[in-house]
Amino acid sequence: MSCLTPAYKKEQNDYFAMSSAWCELRGDQVIGEPVPVKALDLHTCTVADAMGVDPTPFAFSQPADAEYEAVVSA
Numbered sequence: 001m002s003c004l005t006p007a008y009k010k011e012q013n014d015y016f017a018m019s020s021a022w023c024e025l026r027g028d029q030v031i032g033e034p035v036p037v038k039a040l041d042l043h044t045c046t047v048a049d050a051m052g053v054d055p056t057p058f059a060f061s062q063p064a065d066a067e068y069e070a071v072v073s074a
Contacts, residue, residue, distance in 0.1 A: 029064040031062050031063065032060060032062055035058075035060075037053050037056070038053050038054075
């Protein structure tokens with residue numbers, strides 16, 4: 001259930017999909033460990049296999065004394 005109209009959702013999705021930015025971090029800027037969210041065998045996967053990521057519960061923790069400005073997700 002949502003109060004947002006389909007047209008608004010599409011506008012927001014199109015805007016964020018077309019205006020995203022890549023930011024490469026140096027090793028000393030990373031405070032967490034990498035975690036794979038999907039693995040594909042590129043010799044056997046299909047386009048259908050590569051579409052999206054299944055919803056998965058997750059949690060992460062960072063050192064209490066770590067300094068960070070944002071949590072970035074797609």
